[in-house]
Amino acid sequence: MRIHHYEKLWLMIGSFILIIFLSILAIQTFFLDMGPPSHAQTINPETVRESELFANAALTEIGENEYKLAIIAEMFAFRPGDLEIPAGSTVHFTLASPDVTHGFKISDTNVNVMVVPGHISKVSHTFSEPGEYLILCNEYCGLGHEYMANTITVK
Amino acid sequence: MAHVSELPTRPTGKVVDRDTTTRIPIEDVRLSAANLSIAFLALLFGGLAGLLQGFVRSGYLELPSWISYYALLTAHGVLLVLVLSSFFSIGYLYAGTSKVLGGLHPKTIGFGWAGFALMSVGTVTAAFFILAGKANVLYTFYTPMQAHPWFYVGLSLIVVGILLNCVGMFITYQSWRKNNPGKLTPLFAFFSNAVFVLWVFASLFIAVFVVGLVIPWAFGWVPTIDPMIGRTLFWAFGHTLVNIWMLTSISAWYVSMPKIIGGKVFSDSLARVAVVILVVANVPGGFHHQILDPGLSVGLKFLHVIQTFMIIFPSLMTAFAMLATMEWAGRAKGVTSLLGWWKILPWKDARFFALIVAMFAFIPAGLGGIINASNQINQVVHNSIWVTGHLHLTVGTTVMLTFFGVSYWLVPFLSGRKMTKVLNRLAIAQTIIWASGMLIMSGAMHINGLLGSPRRTADTTYGGHNAAADWAFYEMFMALGGIILFGAIVLIVYIWTQLAFFAPKGETDFPIGEDFSEKDASPLFMDRWSIWVTLGVISIAIAYVIPLFDFISGHNPGSLPFLMF
Ligand code: HEM
Ligand SMILES: [Cu+2]
Ligand SMILES: [Cu+2]
Numbered sequence: 146m147r148i149h150h151y152e153k154l155w156l157m158i159g160s161f162i163l164i165i166f167l168s169i170l171a172i173q174t175f176f177l178d179m180g181p182p183s184h185a186q187t188i189n190p191e192t193v194r195e196s197e198l199f200a201n202a203a204l205t206e207i208g209e210n211e212y213k214l215a216i217i218a219e220m221f222a223f224r225p226g227d228l229e230i231p232a233g234s235t236v237h238f239t240l241a242s243p244d245v246t247h248g249f250k251i252s253d254t255n256v257n258v259m260v261v262p263g264h265i266s267k268v269s270h271t272f273s274e275p276g277e278y279l280i281l282c283n284e285y286c287g288l289g290h291e292y293m294a295n296t297i298t299v300k
Numbered sequence: 301m302a303h304v305s306e307l308p309t310r311p312t313g314k315v316v317d318r319d320t321t322t323r324i325p326i327e328d329v330r331l332s333a334a335n336l337s338i339a340f341l342a343l344l345f346g347g348l349a350g351l352l353q354g355f356v357r358s359g360y361l362e363l364p365s366w367i368s369y370y371a372l373l374t375a376h377g378v379l380l381v382l383v384l385s386s387f388f389s390i391g392y393l394y395a396g397t398s399k400v401l402g403g404l405h406p407k408t409i410g411f412g413w414a415g416f417a418l419m420s421v422g423t424v425t426a427a428f429f430i431l432a433g434k435a436n437v438l439y440t441f442y443t444p445m446q447a448h449p450w451f452y453v454g455l456s457l458i459v460v461g462i463l464l465n466c467v468g469m470f471i472t473y474q475s476w477r478k479n480n481p482g483k484l485t486p487l488f489a490f491f492s493n494a495v496f497v498l499w500v501f502a503s504l505f506i507a508v509f510v511v512g513l514v515i516p517w518a519f520g521w522v523p524t525i526d527p528m529i530g531r532t533l534f535w536a537f538g539h540t541l542v543n544i545w546m547l548t549s550i551s552a553w554y555v556s557m558p559k560i561i562g563g564k565v566f567s568d569s570l571a572r573v574a575v576v577i578l579v580v581a582n583v584p585g586g587f588h589h590q591i592l593d594p595g596l597s598v599g600l601k602f603l604h605v606i607q608t609f610m611i612i613f614p615s616l617m618t619a620f621a622m623l624a625t626m627e628w629a630g631r632a633k634g635v636t637s638l639l640g641w642w643k644i645l646p647w648k649d650a651r652f653f654a655l656i657v658a659m660f661a662f663i664p665a666g667l668g669g670i671i672n673a674s675n676q677i678n679q680v681v682h683n684s685i686w687v688t689g690h691l692h693l694t695v696g697t698t699v700m701l702t703f704f705g706v707s708y709w710l711v712p713f714l715s716g717r718k719m720t721k722v723l724n725r726l727a728i729a730q731t732i733i734w735a736s737g738m739l740i741m742s743g744a745m746h747i748n749g750l751l752g753s754p755r756r757t758a759d760t761t762y763g764g765h766n767a768a769a770d771w772a773f774y775e776m777f778m779a780l781g782g783i784i785l786f787g788a789i790v791l792i793v794y795i796w797t798q799l800a801f802f803a804p805k806g807e808t809d810f811p812i813g814e815d816f817s818e819k820d821a822s823p824l825f826m827d828r829w830s831i832w833v834t835l836g837v838i839s840i841a842i843a844y845v846i847p848l849f850d851f852i853s854g855h856n857p858g859s860l861p862f863l864m865f
């Protein structure tokens with residue numbers, strides 16, 4: 146086997162770019178806390194609705210400009226429904242599904258996470274810009290999937 | 301020359317003299333042709349579903365109440381990514397292997413037909429339940445959504461049929477090796493064997509999932525199922541499928557393209573290295589579909605990003621080899637200017653034209669893949685219609701145009717006919733129409749995805765919410781691209797029918813590039829698949845043991861079924 150001179154060069158440049166690229170991803174993931182949402186906690190789908198975490202969930206202030214909110218993603222709605230939060234606040238979302246897999250996507254933000262039954266998903270976001278955001282389910286979850294959406298109004 | 305069916309004995313175990321025999325035994329022809337016919341039908345029906353989807357999504361069409369958008373989308377996915385790709389890869393690789401190894405082993409024919417029968421029955425069963433509205437679960441059938449149990453039985457028949465075909469291929473490959481000690485297998489056969497090794501990896505994952513977990517649960521023998529195990533096993537299969545059709549496609553680029561342009565294989569040994577990397581390193585790439593899943597740690601996800609990016613090496617090697625092949629072909633014809641070789645490529649030969657457009661489509665397709673797999677950016681595009689745009693560039697353009705290009709020699713090769721000038725011109729037009737339709741449709745999908753429009757959604761107006769206001773404009777282009785594409789499907793079906801039944805009789809060659817120059821021969825151990833399979837299993841284990849063990853021991857309470865019909 147003989148590797149052509151130029152091919153060696155080509156592969157070396159490619160590997161070099163790849164290493165830089167992966168290093169950036171690694172720094173973002175491990176040092177800047179920008180890793181993808183990866184919460185690992187289980188919950189029984191059949192009891193999500195009655196569970197301590199999710200029953201009577203409401204937007205709760207936990208600090209200055211900081212809120213937490215538990216949301217049930219179910220066929221075909223997010224509960225609680227439409228929300229209102231003050232501009233500039235950070236919200237920590239906790240999500241679970243009592244039925245099938247759903248997606249949780251907030252338009253015009255990078256909030257995007259899968260809600261798989263049996264697991265709890267977590268994701269946080271700071272809403273600095275006022276406006277009406279659309280929360281939509283972006284994983285097919287049954288024949289009413291396209292109706293699964295709410296709004297968050299940031300004032 | 302005697303017609304093959306009149307040949308006294310079937311040539312097995314010896315390389316057939318290429319100059320005197322261009323055709324293969326009639327049994328092999330029949331088997332290959334049968335597989336290809338189903339692939340072509342799948343394209344026609346799958347494409348029709350796609351056309352309707354584009355219209356429904358953009359609001360131009362309302363479906364009758366007996367069929368839902370999601371039934372169409374399920375049919376589209378199953379027919380195009382599972383049925384089409386498996387039948388085509390079998391039909392094409394069996395024919396080519398028969399050509400380079402001098403006929404398929406008689407046992408291979410037996411396994412081939414048995415596999416074909418199971419796969420066909422499976423396809424019809426699955427299609428029936430999809431169209432009857434009893435399997436609105438999409439081709440990924442994520443649990444705990446549940447379809448009619450017989451839908452899953454249909455799918456598992458397809459998988460078992462594929463496994464039988466794998467056995468068939470291994471028999472021919474190994475018997476050739478036994479009869480030709482000390483010889484390296486021809487490059488095309490090496491590619492075929494690699495594809496079928498990947499089929500085994502892929503099929504085992506999906507078989508464990510469907511047969512081991514889903515079917516008992518769908519028939520109600522087991523009450524619950526763990527959806528995360530399902531997603532993980534599904535994507536171990538799904539991503540391997542991607543490598544299967546890429547490897548099938550690049551076999552034509554590496555082996556046949558050089559012959560078509562009148563050149564030689566650039567480097568037989570480097571081609572084999574690229575193949576081996578794809579087989580060994582890339583199965584775990586499937587995890588990049590789960591970057592936003594719960595229950596997998598950030599560190600593990602990063603490991604999977606690295607494993608996904610292993611695909612970059614064979615891709616870079618392929619890019620280099622293709623351009624080098626083309627340049628050398630030109631230089632051999634006496635071109636001395638820097639880029640003169642580019643101009644004298646056979647642009648007017650549809651076989652070449654389809655392949656090179658396919659290769660060019662892979663540039664944006666590959667870049668999109670790097671974006672999707674990059675951990676953080678994935679959050680921007682995951683489950684948006686950008687992803688659908690991406691896969692119409694990869695499998696929809698790169699792979700499909702390669703399959704079309706292959707069919708321009710494969711179909712007449714099997715039917716004993718010749719491509720006419722008119723058909724060649726139509727085929728060039730078909731390539732241009734297909735590429736422009738995909739450019740429009742997939743371009744619009746990419747843009748809409750960045751604007752936030754979700755994939756797999758029948759209606760994206762969201763009650764007129766202003767976040768969704770910009771999407772309609774691009775959905776119009778998705779529908780427009782769909783019309784163009786469907787036109788191209790009608791055209792290719794016409795070309796295939798002509799090539800199969802009506803074109804003038806004659807000899808068409810299956811182009812096989814000059815195998816290797818002696819000094820560039822690979823070491824013989826390249827043919828020892830036990831090495832590559834072992835390494836592949838290790839790489840799979842590195843990726844999958846931890847998460848699967850976590851899920852199994854993680855006390856996930858499991859999910860009851862939710863019927864999707
Ligand atoms: C006439 C040609 C085609 C048209 C008009 C078309 C149209 C579409 C549309 C509109 C969707 C997306 C729907 C959604 O997410 O809501 C889609 C999805 C898809 N298409 Fe196509 N398509 C065509 C050909 C193909 C081909 C040839 C392939 C592959 C061989 C393919 C593979 C797929 C796949 C895998 C999906 C994703 C399915 C899913 O998300 O479950 N398509 N297509
Ligand atoms: Cu949902
Ligand atoms: Cu949904």
